């Protein structure tokens with residue numbers, strides 16, 4: 001298949017379903033469901049895939065909102081990752097340039113995962129059209145992956161072998177620019193420590209009590225001393241989940257603290273947790289209490305499979321970014337007018353770097369990305385954000401695309417991001433992302449040598465070994 005023909009095919013496949021895809025994205029945006037609770041969103045996605053002839057399996061890895069939709073037969077097998085979870089406290093009116101909740105305190109799509117999930121579905125159905133049209137062997141699998149925000153749903157799926165047999169994976173993330181990023185994204189792991197002591201009257205018989213709260217405090221002191229003796233790019237933070245209750249005149253017999261550590265490599269983060277575990281044991285020993293711990297969510301580091309990423313880069317240049325109209329520019333300008341002064345400074349710096357000084361005034365007045373940036377894998381930079389796509393990248397060669405779905409300067413996890421994820425700007429970026437991923441997947445499926453190269457790169461990077469940060473018996477929570 002020539003590249004012109006393939007590009008035409010994916011454009012037609014997505015454009016033909018535009019109304020269905022936009023409706024699906026808006027519905028998921030409206031449902032705005034939290035991690036592991038995305039039941040209505042999953043229902044809609046499964047219905048849409050079933051209507052396209054995909055066969056659905058729900059409850060992957062024992063997670064009710066994890067599912068897959070499969071179409072086709074044999075190899076190569078391409079996987080698309082769809083996310084659909086929303087963030088707490090981020091409820092916001094769609095396409096509205098003023099901070100205004102739909103439901104005060106409710107959930108909102110502050111990371112644009114309604115677009116992410118449906119953009120991946122757009123790619124899946126376009127690849128189906130290609131397989132049907134070309135009569136070539138091959139399979140496309142849409143993976144519905146819940147609770148990316150704080151739950152690390154994909155890590156459970158990777159641990160339980162859900163991606164076995166998949167040759168390569170494409171995914172994307174909403175943002176403000178059209179670009180294949182050369183990032184090394186951070187690894188993180190969280191763990192909750194619960195201390196169990198003995199209650200006693202704090203005035204009359206404190207010698208009979210064993211304080212769980214003292215244990216937490218000593219653990220935190222120990223960990224604060226630990227900071228000096230870990231690599232400088234390792235960070236860890238803690239929050240009290242249970243400070244033992246409201247009564248100071250009772251020796252607290254229960255207390256719990258949650259730790260989150262992050263760093264460039266999951267291996268380093270897990271090593272740090274071995275030491276945090278020892279400090280927790282030490283604190284319990286000092287106080288005569290007992291400690292138990294439970295791992296929460298784990299995210300291994302993510303870096304692109306460069307071979308697969310170069311193909312996405314080619315497809316992104318061929319398809320191009322979203323095409324904006326006056327209404328989009330008007331909303332984008334209103335959105336950026338609402339930024340704080342420091343956010344505006346960051347926006348100017350970004351525009352200067354991407355477009356040069358000559359274009360500054362025009363881009364400030366029309367703050368939507370209109371170019372496609374070049375992929376520069378030789379300039380890989382560390383970013384402190386984490387994604388559970390990292391764990392998928394340890395079990396399958398994986399690459400991730402970024403397409404503009406919001407105004408230049410919009411911050412992730414902001415009310416402005418929610419508003420634009422529910423607007424025409426977001427929907428246009430979503431459809432473009434679907435086309436790009438589908439075209440790139442076709443290029444890989446048609447070129448066995450390229451796929452082999454991607455697999456060799458994967459083997460060389462990881463040695464084919466995945467050390468899942470989650471213990472074998474860790475189970476996902478019912479909600480985040």
Ligand SMILES: [Zn+2]
Nearest residue numbers: 111113148173
């Ligand atoms: Zn996200």
